[in-house]
Amino acid sequence: MIWVPAHEIDKPFDETQALLKLMKHESDRGWYGFCGRPSHVPRGVSYRAGPGKDGGKMIESILEHEKKIGLEMFRMWETGVIEEGYEKHWESKHYALSCSIATVMILIATLHQTQSGSPGLLDSIYDSAILSFSHKKRTFYGGTKDEFLKVVGSNPDVQTFVKYACSRCAVIPCLNRQAPFYDKKMFKKLAVSPEILFPETET
Numbered sequence: 383m384i385w386v387p388a389h390e391i392d393k394p395f396d397e398t399q400a401l402l403k404l405m406k407h408e409s410d411r412g413w414y415g416f417c418g419r420p421s422h423v424p425r426g427v428s429y430r431a432g433p434g435k436d437g438g439k440m441i442e443s444i445l446e447h448e449k450k451i452g453l454e455m456f457r458m459w460e461t462g463v464i465e466e467g468y469e470k471h472w473e474s475k476h477y478a479l480s481c482s483i484a485t486v487m488i489l490i491a492t493l494h495q496t497q498s499g500s501p502g503l504l505d506s507i508y509d510s511a512i513l514s515f516s517h518k519k520r521t522f523y524g525g526t527k528d529e530f531l532k533v534v535g536s537n538p539d540v541q542t543f544v545k546y547a548c549s550r551c552a553v554i555p556c557l558n559r560q561a562p563f564y565d566k567k568m569f570k571k572l573a574v575s576p577e578i579l580f581p582e583t584e585t
Contacts, residue, residue: 383415383416383417383418384415384416384417384418384422384423384424384429384430384431384438385413385414385415385416385429385430385431385435386413386414386415386416386424386427386428386429386430386555387412387413387414387427387428387429387430388409388412388413388414389412390427390428390441390557391405391409391414391427391555393557395557397556397557397559398557401554401555401556405555405573413430413435416429416555417576419576419577420482420520420521420553420576421521421552421553421554421572421576422553422554422555422576423482423553423555424555424556425458425480425481425482425553425555425556425557425558426441426457426458426480426481426556426557426558426559427441427458427480427555427557428440428441428442429441430464434467436464436465436466436467437463437464437465437466438463438464439460439462439463439464439480440460440461440462440463440464440469440471441458441459441460441461441480442458442459442461443457443458443459444459444461444474444477448474448477449477450479450488450491451491451495452490452491452492452494452495452540453479453487453488453491453544455541455544455560456479456480456481456487456558456560457557457558458480458557458558459477459478459479459480460477460478460479460480461477479558480557480558481551481556481558482519482521482522482551482553482556483515483519483521483522483547483548483551485515486511486512486515486522486547487544487547489507489510489511490507490511490540490543490544490547491540491544493506493507493510493511494507494539494540494543495540504530504531504534504536504538507543508527508530508531511547512524512525512530512546512547512550513527516550521551521552521553522547522550522551522552523550523552523564523565524550525550525564530546533546533549534546541560544560545560545561546561548560548561549561549562549563549564550563550564551563552568552569552572554569554572554573554576
């Protein structure tokens, strides 16, 4: 069980209101409980884990200049850890994107920055980021190359690539979501019964 501060979930973002409709658990003394299934591990919110809620991560909204180039559209970043009940803040250069597929997003931003305008950009992003991680991450449904090309078009900006990747991520409680999940029926199933699609816990 993972515990997330209720006040984080209650913030008046559009996506948090959508999350509240999908959640089965009520708040418990200022906390919401989540199971440890891959699609239910919260992103974009601080959370505590462990028997005494003495471990976890600190997630905050950071300043624009503290964000990594190409990822400015993301609001919430991991800024430290909670260990043995103590909060340990990192230096801003160590901030990490609070995203289940952060590696995909970083690859997209890097490839777009280094290969923008090159004819091989679409192939590079699909092969290196989308296809590669769809085989490694249970909650990431990369899609076929035809689906990818149809959605992003012939001359996409970095945000278009990010939105495509985000629409393929099946993590339910996320305050960094940039686009709705591509399959509404599957998303609802994951919200209620994640074990249907994830029979084994991801390591």
